[in-house]
Amino acid sequence: MKGFRKYYGQKIIWYLITFVIAVFLNFILPRLMPGDPTSAIMSKVAVGMTDTTAIQKVMAEYSAKFGLDQPMYIQFFNFVKNAVKLDFGVSFTQYPRTVSDIVFSSFGWTLALQLPAIIVGWILGNVLGAIAAYIRGVFDKVILPVCMFISNIPTFGLAIILLVVFGVNLKWFPTSGAYGFDLIPNASLEFYASVLHHYWLPFFSIVLAAIGGQAIGMRSMSIYELNADYVKYSRFLGIKDRKIVGYVFRNAMLPQITGLAMSLGTMMGGALVAETIFSYPGLGSTLLSAVTGQDYPLISACTLMITIMVLLANLFVEIIYGLIDPRIKAAQQD
């Protein structure tokens, strides 16, 4: 048990360091660019807003918040201090809503959409890949090229195709939003039904996008494992096929889990863009409207939120990996 604590302790410390650096990058990247960035931010304030009193108020608030006359490191500490208090200021485009209010309301939608979709897509893809590797023949010959082509369609492309086929032409599903536009979020059955109805299209486009790549990876991993000596030996010993497939699946899974950790960021990026196709009120759509409205505080908060999500998801995958990989268990017991 002590070994595990050490393993997880190291992981968590490493992720904390990564997090601090991510926050630092979030702070420094916009400020590294040529020209005076803070005054650029100020000049952008006026672009997004029309109400003059609002402009003045936001200006005053931001010049105080950014501490423009102070040296960089003090600005950074101010940034961190505000971020810890979840105070990202007021949105330029959606004044007087605060940035943290906007980000938190969209964060929930993104989490509820992407987490199940990526997990379901990953599991389905792995099962399909394993089946394709095990059965081979026609099944493999059909599934593999189809998966290969689908996995190369960008997520937003899949989203548009699903939207046009099932939303616009067949009219089975609504084309935009997360719930009926005539509803106000409440705890009624009608609202939940509407949310579920709006959920399927974005959900399946992310699932489909995830399936293809995972299936291909799992297939080649499984083929690799099926040729391994232990499989031949087990066959030789007369162990049932079912059991061997179980071993193979488990061994082929491990690299797939690492693969998931590595591709999570890319997958989430794709899914965020797909969100905008459905005008799903998640972080992706918020980011899009922030970019269009040149709303710097909102962009900064969105990217920070996405980073936190990806980091936490990665940490979670690593924890699971530590639990199921026998090699880590063995290494820790030494």
Add this chain to the structure above:
Amino acid sequence: MLNTIKQVFHSPKFVTGFVIFMVMLLTIIIYPIIVTADPLEMIGNGNFFKPGTYVNTSETISAKQYTFNVDVSQASKLDRQLDDTQRTKMADWLVRFGGVDESEIDTSDSVALVELWKNNYSKDVDQTGLIAADKKYFVRLDTKIDAMLASSGIIIAQKDEEGTLSEQSTVEDNSYVNINDLQTSRTLILGTDNFGRDTLTELVSAAKNSLKIGLIAGSIATVIGLVLGLLSGYLGGIIDNIITFVTNLFTVIPSFVLLVLISYSVGQGSRGIYLVAIIIGCTSWTWTTRSVRSQVISLRNRDHVNLSKLSGHSLFRIIMTDILPYIASYVVMALILQISSGILSEAQLSMLGLGPATTESATLGLMMNWATLYSAHLNGSWWAYFPVIFTVALIAFSLNLMNTGLDQVFNPQLRD
């Protein structure tokens, strides 16, 4: 070397991918030679013209008329010109507002339907529940039906200075023109986009620019990845620790976020195609670094490398002659993957409005962005977005096929 290439071209996957890619590349090169028009010229006044051949209306009137022996009776004319949606809409209106019973209506009998329509339709009837656009639609449909019922052909008249009309010619229902007689027809295979630009010509030029972005971004990422991977794998020690740390860091911090932040920060004004390509390249090198590093580590202690070291060869020479040739296949494969992911990254950035901010050249991502901004996917203009998605997918598909093919050649354990 020659042998390796021969072997590569025996892999069916690689060959398929290679052929698809070459066909696209040739199209990109040859198409602009045949169609010399500016790909971004706005030829249509208005957005999303349907694909098809457009002929000049006034020219068709003055062109040579051919009379065909076709049935020009009213019944056949109505049959020909009233399509199914118009018929169902008419029937729908008649049931809802015309007080006609549904059993009386037979949409397949156009004459009876039009008779019912003429007897019952009036635009002044109370049409509660219809939106204004639909009301106008029915008024237009009514005028159209009137025109169909007027059987004597259309008279072409010209206005003189006093404003009196003089008949020039009559267009009969059975007169046709040969499309080859017309000088000014224009075929738009994929219609026009939201700015009225020829989608096909634009698509070809966009594919070229996107490939350029992919190639630049991929090369930058591969060069950075290769250098870092070689250094950290070969030198080891503290340099290895630092590079591995940074690489792990940027593997976990999503490159999507970095792309958004940097692209936003460089500002709208300076963000051209090349800058976007460079930004993408600078944020996607981690994967290459990792795989190059692990390859180099497995090579580092091989006999021939040690022999080189003992012979006192310089670091540069050892890397160039003893290590690079062994990992060349991996580097090529990584480059291929980077090109395809670079194209995808550009498309995603553009969808968020952070792509190249230019009106002088098109990219696949920008085309997608404009198509969705003008709701092409909601108003049925499939030609504005579907060919773009298909092109992105096809480029990525061919590159990945090539990559898989190469993988199977160089990695015998994966061979089927």
